[in-house]
Amino acid sequence: MTWVxxxxxMRRVATLVSCAALVAMPACSPPRQITDSGFGAYEVSLxxxxxxxxxxxxxxxxxxxxxxxxxxxxxxxxxxxxxxxxSTSAESYEADIATLTDAFAIxxxxxxxxxxxxxxxxxxxxxxxxxWSTPIAIEGGNSRNPVVRSFGEGLFAAWxxxxxxxxxxxxxxxxxxxxxxxxVPRRLGTAGSxxxxxxxxxxxxxxxxxxxxxxxxxxxxxxxxATLGGGRTALTQLSVDDGIPSKYxxxxxxxxxxxxxxxxxxxxxxxxxxxxxLATDFQWEIEGRAxxxxxxxxxxxxxxxxxxxxxxxLTWSDDSVGNYEVFFQTFDDEGQPLTDGQQLAETxxxxxxxxxxxxxxxxxxxxxxxxxxxxxxxxxxxxxxxxQAEVLFAFVDAD
Numbered sequence: 001m002t003w004v005x006x007x008x009x010m011r012r013v014a015t016l017v018s019c020a021a022l023v024a025m026p027a028c029s030p031p032r033q034i035t036d037s038g039f040g041a042y043e044v045s046l047x048x049x050x051x052x053x054x055x056x057x058x059x060x061x062x063x064x065x066x067x068x069x070x071x072x073x074x075x076x077x078x079x080x081x082x083x084x085x086x087s088t089s090a091e092s093y094e095a096d097i098a099t100l101t102d103a104f105a106i107x108x109x110x111x112x113x114x115x116x117x118x119x120x121x122x123x124x125x126x127x128x129x130x131x132w133s134t135p136i137a138i139e140g141g142n143s144r145n146p147v148v149r150s151f152g153e154g155l156f157a158a159w160x161x162x163x164x165x166x167x168x169x170x171x172x173x174x175x176x177x178x179x180x181x182x183x184v185p186r187r188l189g190t191a192g193s194x195x196x197x198x199x200x201x202x203x204x205x206x207x208x209x210x211x212x213x214x215x216x217x218x219x220x221x222x223x224x225x226a227t228l229g230g231g232r233t234a235l236t237q238l239s240v241d242d243g244i245p246s247k248y249x250x251x252x253x254x255x256x257x258x259x260x261x262x263x264x265x266x267x268x269x270x271x272x273x274x275x276x277x278l279a280t281d282f283q284w285e286i287e288g289r290a291x292x293x294x295x296x297x298x299x300x301x302x303x304x305x306x307x308x309x310x311x312x313x314l315t316w317s318d319d320s321v322g323n324y325e326v327f328f329q330t331f332d333d334e335g336q337p338l339t340d341g342q343q344l345a346e347t348x349x350x351x352x353x354x355x356x357x358x359x360x361x362x363x364x365x366x367x368x369x370x371x372x373x374x375x376x377x378x379x380x381x382x383x384x385x386x387x388q389a390e391v392l393f394a395f396v397d398a399d
Contacts, residue, residue: 034078119136
């Protein structure tokens, strides 16, 4: 069964997307359209409380990129109005969200008219009341692409920052829920102009893990893991310096287990890889023990993962059918597949940048449906006036 979305039907794309097209895979709820931007709702981030979920994104509906959130109830239904978080002359990009008991935290960066970039961290009450926000740069240069994670009632943030000479590094630090810094942020590793994404997780002991790709003493971009705990930092190169880029890693921890995913062209095509093992095994190169997840004629990119008990849910985008679609697959705690990889829906728009969180006995997912000028071979990953996007949401069972 094929569902086609016309180029003028983006505002109600969710009504035309159906999990009925799925065969022999975990049950999926029909995707729901969360936003009604009419312009561009991009870079989805997803977090959860015990009784509901919250989605964050940046949106261009007001003529300027601003941050928005939408809360969902436990069944994935919209709960309350959208909340606009920012209203500045700068463009606000790439919201990353984490939840506290009665609040949520957002890390993001702003781009000024002169091109200057500034990373921020802030907390809002569940009703959208702002509590505090602060810039998180240390050395005064451009700062960008922050991520935030909560642990107890504390917050960890990591970001990329340039020094006075323009060299970029990954930084990390802790904040109390009231905005007070907890200690001094630390430099975690060398980044670079092609480091576009950080992802992080907090271990059961409170140690922060940050993964990223960088061309740092390597021929091209390779995967790195930085840890910060007890005031100590460590940096491990996870992929082999083979002259082939390993890009955009994501990370999840569950007790003594860890899993990392990324995409790589070492087999001649962008494909998704997954490594799952004891967390102690990530103290050295992990690429040689990774499983290749995809083998398609198109590009498989943008993989993200989450644990639910002893199962891993993995989601990514692939453009083998001519436009990007979102896929999902489950694995056991050693990275062995439990289900086949399956396409969540089929549309004429690009389904991209999926976010995933454990929920009940399965997983919650959110992603962008992006309309672009495919006749002009426009890159759907480029967000400009030629693209339009809305946010979709769905549940997928772990079984």
